[in-house]
Amino acid sequence: MGRLIFVGLGLRPTDLTQAAREAIDSADEVVAEFYTSKLVGMDPKQIAQWLERPVRFLRRMNVEEEGEALIEAAKVGVVCFLTGGDAMTATTHNDLRFRAQKAGVETEIIHGVSIVTAAAGQVGLQAYKFGRITTLVMPHGDYLPKSPFDVILNNRRQGLHSLVLLDLDTETERFMLVPDAAKQLVTFARTWNDPAITPETLAVGCARVGNPDQQIMAAPLVELGAADLGDPLHCLIIPGELHFTEEDAIAYWKQKTY
């Protein structure tokens, strides 16, 4: 009896869970979608070597075309669908899952370590004090959507922290970094001139969260615009109101050097 197993690999190779290892070992076919995620320190070729399994990498996940073939394969064999972070972060994954279930294919999700809780934990901010998550995107021509800035503003006005994920495109090897993000937010702040976020607003730049070479820096946005935190993946946190243990944490990252 076949099944379709969605597996989150986490943030780095050693985040692999026992359940993920067993699922991958037992699979008849292993496919992976790393279009919008990446394991820190590992490219797709290395992933197959590391897992000791042939892995077929899907380019931009085409649910209409690839999805049908995966569902057919999962009717007769075990198909593992790998992603970075926790599983099911993309709308297309959910779409594939419920289409498979409608087609009578059993599905399963094996969860992995996610940047959502890891970034908060590493920085030392409380998970229940975060508002909505948002993602900053690389500008396409002159167009830059304002919606991520609105999310952060809205969180700030409620005293909540914002986790800001940064756009990446693994096919073209383009990764938005903390200084890109900070500069974009400074531009927004200057354009919209809202007291809730200014160029002097304190932010926390995070690079390679959860890895031994992780770097975290707390500084005003204007300063983060000139920061070099090294290789991707990066993300940014804009803190809201701070509890006193959170104040201690931010103070630590303000003075931390690498």
Add this chain to the structure above:
Amino acid sequence: MGRLIFVGLGLRPTDLTQAAREAIDSADEVVAEFYTSKLVGMDPKQIAQWLERPVRFLRRMNVEEEGEALIEAAKVGVVCFLTGGDAMTATTHNDLRFRAQKAGVETEIIHGVSIVTAAAGQVGLQAYKFGRITTLVMPHGDYLPKSPFDVILNNRRQGLHSLVLLDLDTETERFMLVPDAAKQLVTFARTWNDPAITPETLAVGCARVGNPDQQIMAAPLVELGAADLGDPLHCLIIPGELHFTEEDAIAYWKQKTY
């Protein structure tokens, strides 16, 4: 050289990551804090057997008293501090971490699978459409704080989903379940009479998320008040506005039977 390693064990035994396994194996001392978390299907005694290490269980984490001893131990040896879910969810853990760092002790966090992303993923709702997380608590006498209800109301008004965690006390083996939570929200809805949440509001009850015997049920709050989803841990999601793939997911859980 010593260090203090915070290790998140995830939601179930097979969520153990390679990094966690290696840290636990290399530790001189393993302590655990399961006062406000629990691995599904395992009690503290079984955890020590499973990890094949002696584990000292801290009762209500007393940072003032136990914290100093842990920091002293971590000056000369490797101390692993285990929790359920991802690490660093409690304020006291963060406090201990930054106190250890101030005392010159190197600290490390090994992340685990968290209910925060797992519940959203299993139900099929998008992580970036969640507002602030909240926790419902068991009533102490006549007092019932309204703040969790306000968090959900505020999320609903913005069209955002709410993840509602449920109070537990592992020492007394008391766990709040989906029907308890649903009844509490119905009482709040009737008391405060706000159109954003009524007894008819659709909610999603989740039990043992990520485990093979997981149960998920989507129904109006009044119906969830009479639902039997089995053993803990439970949590609840109150959806906001639904994307069409999210509509498909909710429709699936409405008709799912166990």
